Amino acid sequence: MIARILSSDPALVALSFAWIVFVIAVGEGTRRIFRLPPDVTRKVVHVGVAFWALPTALYFRSPWWAAATPLTFVALNAISYRFRLMEVIEEEGRGSPGTIYFPISFAALILVLWPIGGRAASVAGLFAMGFGDAAASILGRRYGRHRYSAAGHAKSWEGTAVMFAVSAAAILLGTYPLLWRTLWIPSVGAAGAAALAEAPAGRGLDNFTVPVAGAVAFLVLQRLGA
Numbered sequence: 001m002i003a004r005i006l007s008s009d010p011a012l013v014a015l016s017f018a019w020i021v022f023v024i025a026v027g028e029g030t031r032r033i034f035r036l037p038p039d040v041t042r043k044v045v046h047v048g049v050a051f052w053a054l055p056t057a058l059y060f061r062s063p064w065w066a067a068a069t070p071l072t073f074v075a076l077n078a079i080s081y082r083f084r085l086m087e088v089i090e091e092e093g094r095g096s097p098g099t100i101y102f103p104i105s106f107a108a109l110i111l112v113l114w115p116i117g118g119r120a121a122s123v124a125g126l127f128a129m130g131f132g133d134a135a136a137s138i139l140g141r142r143y144g145r146h147r148y149s150a151a152g153h154a155k156s157w158e159g160t161a162v163m164f165a166v167s168a169a170a171i172l173l174g175t176y177p178l179l180w181r182t183l184w185i186p187s188v189g190a191a192g193a194a195a196l197a198e199a200p201a202g203r204g205l206d207n208f209t210v211p212v213a214g215a216v217a218f219l220v221l222q223r224l225g226a
Contacts (some may be wrong), residue, residue, distance in 0.1 A: 009065035016052060016069040022189040023048030039141065043134035044104070050130020052104070053123045054174055063114040070106035077103060098204020102129065105211040118219045122174040124187065125215030128194035132167030133210055136160065138200065155199050162199060167191035171218065186221035193217035 006012070025047055031041040060066035077099040109122035140159020147156055168191035172182055197213035198206045 001139035006059045009037070009060055009062050012056075012060055013065060013068050016056065017072075017200045019052055020049060020069070020073065040138060043137055047130045047134050049102070049106075053126035053130075054177065057114075057119040057123050057178055063110050066114070067107040067110045070103035070110070071153045073103040074107070098207040101180060101204055101207035102180045102211075105129070106206045109211060109215050113215060114221065118215070120178040120183075121190075121219035121222065123174050123178065124190045124218035125194070125211035125213070127170040128163075128167040128190060129207060129211045131170035132163040132191065132194055133198060134207060135166040136163030136195075160195050160199060164191050164195040167194050167214065171214070175218075183218075183222060185201070185225060189221045190214040190218035203218045 004011070017110070026046040027041045030036055030044065051188070056066050078097075081097055081099055106126060109118075109125055113119070113122045136159040139162045140156045143155065143158055146158065168188050171187040172184070172192050175187065176182055191214070194210045194214035197209040
């Protein structure tokens with residue numbers, strides 16, 4: 001049964017939808033039960049969705065089938081953004097379309113990179129967004145003491161450092177099952193590119209710039225080292 005699901009792209013699409021619904025339900029449930037602030041539960045959802053980039057790259061055969069789920073969520077998230085339907089994934093009170101940019105970047109990385117052998121690069125970019133940005137947002141807001149401005153957006157050096165470190169670790173671990181080797185330079189380079197792309201991005205645009213910058217940096221450095 002499991003082998004049949006993993007070998008069928010349409011079945012994997014259904015499994016992808018089920019996973020994302022589960023992640024959103026967990027995020028919403030923890031937000032209500034434990035009275036957690038929206039920024040924490042929203043990042044929990046980001047981590048859960050970004051994690052799915054790895055099974056997607058491992059088991060889908062067609063990039064179009066793999067992109068079907070994020071493309072669908074572009075429309076669903078746009079509706080939620082317009083009518084504020086799912087607080088657990090929305091930027092509280094800021095009107096940010098970041099929840100739309102994230103699935104756009106997810107789908108774009110699949111459709112552009114997979115045909116040129118960039119499955120690992122797509123995972124690198126999405127892990128930088130899901131794990132690195134989430135850690136930077138949560139820890140940077142709470143422990144960031146040394147501030148700087150990037151394109152008019154206030155950031156902290158602590159948050160940027162956390163994003164770089166967590167992104168590098170996540171990319172190293174996340175790309176290993178696809179490559180069966182540890183690529184230190186591409187992983188560290190992708191983490192650096194993602195951290196640089198996050199700093200000046202506002203209004204949720206980092207949900208697009210971070211995955212793209214991380215993925216492109218990983219692919220270029222991987223090819224240079226090949």
